Amino acid sequence: MALQASSRSLQQRRAFSSAQTSKRVSVTKVRATAIEAENYVKQAPQTLVRPGIDTEDSMRARFEKVIRNAQDSICNAISEIDGKPFHQDAWTRPGGGGGISRVLQDGNVWEKAGVNVSVVYGTMPPEAYRAATGNAERLKNTGDGGRVPFFAAGISSVMHPRNPHCPTMHFNYRYFETEEWNGIPGQWWFGGGTDITPSYVVPEDMKHFHGTYKAVCDRHDPAYYEKFRTWCDEYFLIKHRGERRGLGGIFFDDLNDRNPEDILKFSTDAVNNVVEAYCPIVKKHMNDPFTAQEKEWQQIRRGRYVEFNLVYDRGTTFGLKTGGRIESILMSMPQTASWLYDHQPKAGSPEAELLDACRNPRVWV
Template identity: 60%
Template sequence: MITPLLSSTTATAFPVTTYSAPNLSSSLSTNFTSSLTLGLGPGLGRTTTPLRTIASTLTRTRNTNFVQVRASSSSSPSLPVIEKETPETQRPHTFLRESDNERSPNTNSTAVRARFEKMIREAQDHVCSAIEAVDGNGMFKEDVWSRPGGGGGMSRVLQDGAVFEKAGVNVSVVYGVMPPEAYRAAKPLSSEDKPGPVPFFAAGISSVLHPKNPFAPTLHFNYRYFETDAPTDAPGAPRQWWFGGGTDLTPAYIFEEDVKHFHSVQKSACDKFDPSFYPRFKKWCDDYFYIKHRGERRGLGGIFFDDLNDYDQEMLLSFATECANSVVPAYIPIIEKRKDTPFLDQHKAWQQLRRGRYVEFNLVYDRGTTFGLKTGGRIESILVSLPLTARWEYDHKPEEGSEEWKLLDACINPKEWI
């Protein structure tokens, strides 16, 4: 436990954690070095079969408004220049295409697309309202954009508030076309499948919240839905879909009651659907947020999942909704408890060192961030997950037994908190 000190001193990218997947301009080529991502933090594509070997040339189809991808020689390693998004002055009712809205209301894919977009936009409103209320001073700046190929996004960033150094909450809707090779990598084909260009749809919400007080933890969450249509030359091929996401906590100091509360809320959300979810997704989270060159995790975990389609689609949509709705009750009570805790310069310095680890993970390992940087995505969205301030000291080692050492030990050796 940490005993608060009596003296005190006071002492960011969207889709957040990273990259807002954009449309791609014509006559360009790329190497797919990671699973297909929406740029809302961890990869939106199937992480079990990353698209590591596909070299593609990207051209715009004139009749479909898709981003079309066709195979080319692997000797062409040049990367695409991402088409500029179009700023909008007002929030649209929906980022879905008209063609989606014109489909029969009984079409399941359209219903899931529309309901997921509705969910993430409501979650964005709910989280932003809660953050503004607990901050008491800061207000979110909102940027809305669309893309010629369909879809769009909404970035909200609160910066240098009374409580939050930087808080970002983003939503994005993306349309595109996968090359045949990407479809084969994402889904084993049966003998009857005839691969061709595969249209896809992706939507997600992602957020990173960095408080000022070193005793208040950083939070990241991300929930996303990905769907492909049948390959264009295989009319009968089944549609593929999957969900991904997670919520994780990154404190600089450990208050066990806070960490237990956070993990209890995650477990409660998981247990409503399957008791195996929490232990499975907690381990996945510990494994994903691993800083390999440091030999430690970014924080104290939470839940993380990807490529999830082995349950009923309606059930998983409800599960993602429950997880997104659990963000505020999992996090805001901790912030209310810790935001005014007195601290010293040494505590702020340690927080900034841990923020340095956050930066390292996001820029080196996070799939959405690295993909966005390599492909020229919307830079403000890519880097919004980064804190305003971070710190690196040469060969810094906390004293064994100190509160800082306890945090580092928990990042090296993940614990079962509940």
């Protein structure tokens, strides 16, 4: 009996070992496939749109030019403040397009700052299409048959400073097209916005940030700022917490209600004002003294940032569902964050004021 039991045990161990080996081989194949999906190149191509098809005067090519110029100017401004350059990875995608990822890590001012550009096209599963747009009407009665032909170009950035008195900042501007699918005509729309996530409330800083974007909005449509400010507060709500990720900014999506030329001009103006809205605040506070308690509070707020990005952010969902580059998709994550059990800031404290502002959005300008 003991010998039979020992024999069965040996067989079980062998079977388990074989299964584990098979699993490792399978995982290795998956990883290899993922790596093969990205062709890293030493130098970014002059253009990532379709050569010979998307001409220079097409919206696709013009939007790519806007976001690549913005990537250059914003990275230059951040590097000048930090004193450290960005690391760049350029890649192409066999299915169509590619991207340029730039990350500054372990800097003097920023623990982590990334500015990514991507231009991708091909086909995507219907669930990715649904993740890409918040317009449910567009997707009624479409079913799940086939794959949706699409084009997507965008610039995305998140910057996490070291000093808890310097705010985290995020921006994203994108242009999207689909071709006819399941009876739905081809679509196009713009989306994006810039928002700010401080650990402490400094009204003058918020007036500067929001004031910059109100001026941008007013140059294009006086109704934009109120509409997009409110949209931002609604979008960045962490529903399971009942609080916003930060103190807002502007946000818009599915914008195609007017001439695309006008929306392109607005998007260009908005992305070109990221430096003006954000950098003066960082310069003002990057050398402020801070305590261990203030650093801990920053870590807790970063935890909220992670929760929103992984649970609710449509850009993250779209990237994962279309097999996007994982390092680029998760570039928005901070290097470190904290989740303390049932942490409650002391009533009347600066930390409690920030929490109140996240729960009850304020009008800054």
